[in-house]
Amino acid sequence: MRVALFVTCINDLLHPRTGQAVVALLERLGVEVDFPDGQSCCGQPQFNTGYRHATEPLVRRFDHAFRDYEYVVTPSGSCAAMVRDNYPRIGAKAAAEGRGRELADAAALAVPKTYELTEFLVDVLKVTDVGAYYPHTVTYHPTCHGLRMLGLGDRPRRLLEQVKGLELRELPGAEECCGFGGTFAVKNAAVSAAMGADKVRNVLGTGAEAVCTVDNSCLLHIGGTLARQGSPVRPVHIAEILASTEGGVR
Amino acid sequence: MSGTYLGMPDFPRAAAAATRDTRLRANLTHATHTIRDKRAKAVAELDDWAQLRAAGAAVKDRTLRHLDHYLEQLEAAVVAAGGQVHWAVDADEANRIVTRLVRETGEREVVKVKSMATQEIGLNEALAEAGIRAYETDLAELIVQLGDDLPSHLLVPAIHRNRSEIRDIFRREMGSWGRPAPEGLSDSPAELAEAARLHLREKFLSAKVGISGANFMVAETGTLVVVESEGNGRMCLTLPETLISVVGIEKVVPRWQDLEVFLQLLPRSSTAERMNPYTSTWTGTTDGDGPRTFHLVLLDNGRTDTLADTVGRQALRCIRCSACLNVCPVYERAGGHAYGSPYPGPIGAILTPQLRGIEGALEASLPYASSLCGACYEVCPVAIDIPEVLLHLRERVVEGGPVTRRGARTVLQPAKGHAAERAAMRAAAWAFDHPGVLRAGARLAARTRRLHPRRLPGPGRAWSATRELPAVPAESFRDWWQRTRGTSSERQGGAK
Numbered sequence: 001m002r003v004a005l006f007v008t009c010i011n012d013l014l015h016p017r018t019g020q021a022v023v024a025l026l027e028r029l030g031v032e033v034d035f036p037d038g039q040s041c042c043g044q045p046q047f048n049t050g051y052r053h054a055t056e057p058l059v060r061r062f063d064h065a066f067r068d069y070e071y072v073v074t075p076s077g078s079c080a081a082m083v084r085d086n087y088p089r090i091g092a093k094a095a096a097e098g099r100g101r102e103l104a105d106a107a108a109l110a111v112p113k114t115y116e117l118t119e120f121l122v123d124v125l126k127v128t129d130v131g132a133y134y135p136h137t138v139t140y141h142p143t144c145h146g147l148r149m150l151g152l153g154d155r156p157r158r159l160l161e162q163v164k165g166l167e168l169r170e171l172p173g174a175e176e177c178c179g180f181g182g183t184f185a186v187k188n189a190a191v192s193a194a195m196g197a198d199k200v201r202n203v204l205g206t207g208a209e210a211v212c213t214v215d216n217s218c219l220l221h222i223g224g225t226l227a228r229q230g231s232p233v234r235p236v237h238i239a240e241i242l243a244s245t246e247g248g249v250r
Numbered sequence: 251m252s253g254t255y256l257g258m259p260d261f262p263r264a265a266a267a268a269t270r271d272t273r274l275r276a277n278l279t280h281a282t283h284t285i286r287d288k289r290a291k292a293v294a295e296l297d298d299w300a301q302l303r304a305a306g307a308a309v310k311d312r313t314l315r316h317l318d319h320y321l322e323q324l325e326a327a328v329v330a331a332g333g334q335v336h337w338a339v340d341a342d343e344a345n346r347i348v349t350r351l352v353r354e355t356g357e358r359e360v361v362k363v364k365s366m367a368t369q370e371i372g373l374n375e376a377l378a379e380a381g382i383r384a385y386e387t388d389l390a391e392l393i394v395q396l397g398d399d400l401p402s403h404l405l406v407p408a409i410h411r412n413r414s415e416i417r418d419i420f421r422r423e424m425g426s427w428g429r430p431a432p433e434g435l436s437d438s439p440a441e442l443a444e445a446a447r448l449h450l451r452e453k454f455l456s457a458k459v460g461i462s463g464a465n466f467m468v469a470e471t472g473t474l475v476v477v478e479s480e481g482n483g484r485m486c487l488t489l490p491e492t493l494i495s496v497v498g499i500e501k502v503v504p505r506w507q508d509l510e511v512f513l514q515l516l517p518r519s520s521t522a523e524r525m526n527p528y529t530s531t532w533t534g535t536t537d538g539d540g541p542r543t544f545h546l547v548l549l550d551n552g553r554t555d556t557l558a559d560t561v562g563r564q565a566l567r568c569i570r571c572s573a574c575l576n577v578c579p580v581y582e583r584a585g586g587h588a589y590g591s592p593y594p595g596p597i598g599a600i601l602t603p604q605l606r607g608i609e610g611a612l613e614a615s616l617p618y619a620s621s622l623c624g625a626c627y628e629v630c631p632v633a634i635d636i637p638e639v640l641l642h643l644r645e646r647v648v649e650g651g652p653v654t655r656r657g658a659r660t661v662l663q664p665a666k667g668h669a670a671e672r673a674a675m676r677a678a679a680w681a682f683d684h685p686g687v688l689r690a691g692a693r694l695a696a697r698t699r700r701l702h703p704r705r706l707p708g709p710g711r712a713w714s715a716t717r718e719l720p721a722v723p724a725e726s727f728r729d730w731w732q733r734t735r736g737t738s739s740e741r742q743g744g745a746k
């Protein structure tokens with residue numbers, strides 16, 4: 001099976017290790033991974049701040065880069081949700097503004113083939129034991145877009161539970177937002193920081209060595225708050241845990 | 251009462267102040283977490299909740315689509331039952347009508363049952379200007395009024411107050427509004443409730459005019475419905491000689507039978523009760539029973555304009571249950587006052603900018619008062635997709651676009667003050683659409699990474715005040731892929 005990796009802009013620029021982990025993991029599971037170079041940002045920062053028109057070229061670009069693939073896999077719940085929930089809206093609004101069906105058609109192609117990583121593993125590859133080894137205590141924060149927009153359910157936890165050596169610690173108030181919210185973190189910085197502080201307090205309360213999510217953008221906020229407090233708790237993307245093996249712990 | 255929402259600072263500033271108020275945050279966190287847990291249990295008891303929710307949304311949507319029809323049916327039914335109907339296009343007109351109606355009775359005092367519509371139009375202030383004193387009789391409203399304060403929650407307007415604050419307010423203020431608080435009043439809930447009961451009893455027995463809102467209006471019978479927990483509302487509805495109900499036009503439902511759905515959705519969502527303690531219904535007037543005169547003031551005040559917006563109109567389905575407030579992490583930290591209207595929390599963030607227009611600084615900031623976590627949509631008993639409406643309104647703030655104002659289509663200009671952001675967003679989108687440029691930028695950032703400041707200037711300061719910036723890695727994923735995997739992807743378009 002051949003899939004296209006949609007690495008997302010944050011992972012490309014700030015967390016290349018996550019993309020490398022996805023490649024290592026999928027190849028270990030016998031999947032051929034392509035990285036279409038023409039890909040870019042999903043447009044979420046613009047769309048979620050109100051600049052819908054600025055996202056249209058990025059919808060076109062997504063379609064262009066991934067048109068030939070049956071599956072697009074991304075290590076980001078919020079970017080997958082952007083494609084699945086908002087691309088159709090962008091397409092529908094463009095059509096309603098009398099600018100044709102091009103974007104709506106692009107969205108219709110993108111939606112069914114775009115998978116968040118844990119969805120792809122559990123639903124398409126039908127594996128929960130990916131042969132990973134990660135000898136640490138970990139607590140899992142289900143990000144809002146993964147939880148509510150994608151409906152990931154317990155897929156990430158089922159994967160984590162199969163990781164050898166990993167001890168999963170229950171996170172109190174897990175389903176509460178960490179307070180990142182893209183530009184919300186800047187536009188309503190005080191509230192965002194207060195939410196982040198509460199999330200971090202709950203993370204620290206578990207005593208885990210690492211906090212894990214399906215999305216590096218939330219980890220940026222949680223990790224940044226942890227680091228400012230001088231905490232040794234590590235923010236780690238689920239792909240990096242699942243890619244780790246006894247031969248090479250990341 | 252001098253409380254008013256005019257001139258509120260915009261949301262981020264008001265919210266920042268609230269996050270520093272530790273007592274407020276403790277009161278709010280305690281109250282919202284208690285009720286949200288109870289709600290979840292009450293909802294889980296019904297295995298047809300999803301269908302009930304869909305039915306509630308469908309009834310409201312269908313009614314809104316034919317609103318003119320149902321309002322006319324309602325008017326005819328109210329008149330046939332002996333009531334009088336008045337139409338108010340905006341707050342001023344509604345206040346004028348109510349003031350005139352009270353004056354015509356010759357009275358100078360009215361009792362009120364909690365009504366958000368009257369808060370929305372500032373009725374108490376308008377009556378005060380006309381020399382008429384309005385007494386709030388809902389316990390939490392009474393606390394807010396005595397404290398010269400503003401409500402901060404749909405259902406528990408004094409949620410930001412704790413017991414000892416309430417005792418202090420009662421001791422200090424009750425005397426100047428009527429019967430004073432008993433000597434040595436403690437902060438036990440039973441004593442506070444008894445003090446309020448004695449104070450209010452005087453009001454009920456002497457009042458000649460009552461003012462109410464309504465949770466629902468039934469078009470086919472002309473019946474109004476108030477759902478409450480204390481029974482004070484029922485006193486207001488039955489004891490006075492004249493009853494004036496001020497109700498938003500979106501509160502109409504077609505048939506009596508439709509209440510079946512809403513009287514299940516509402517109590518479980520709002521107070522986590524299976525059934526609410528007092529459901530009062532009134533239909534026109536009846537000889538020898540209840541008020542002899544009944545006026546219904548139907549309030550538009552931006553509602554038909556909201557209805558004209560195909561995405562935003564779903565906000566009019568709201569049954570004011572407050573479930574979205576109780577799960578909202580932003581409301582929990584910011585408090586209700588930051589939203590600058592009687593409708594706080596997620597529903598306020600989408601309703602207020604639609605009812606008032608988005609041109610004011612506060613109104614333009616409200617669609618951004620959310621992290622888009624989606625918890626509000628998940629709990630809403632009438633399935634209002636609040637995040638979708640927030641995004642729709644954000645677009646209106648920054649890009650402008652067609653809107654309806656007082657029934658006329660007009661094109662809104664983008665809000666001022668977003669020029670720098672707009673330029674940045676467009677530049678980012680342009681760079682993202684030109685991967686060659688993006689790659690060059692990423693390489694530059696990687697090469698200069700030792701020079702990056704730990705604290706950012708400008709808007710970035712808000713980030714680096716409490717959070718560490720991520721370090722820029724030495725190599726982007728794109729460059730790693732090219733270095734290790736070479737050309738396999740070049741056929742997929744490549745850099746522009």
Ligand code: SF4
Pocket residue numbers: 404519567568569570571572573574575597626629630631632633634
């Ligand atoms: S928006 Fe929904 S959850 Fe919020 S108050 Fe209205 S009905 Fe309740």
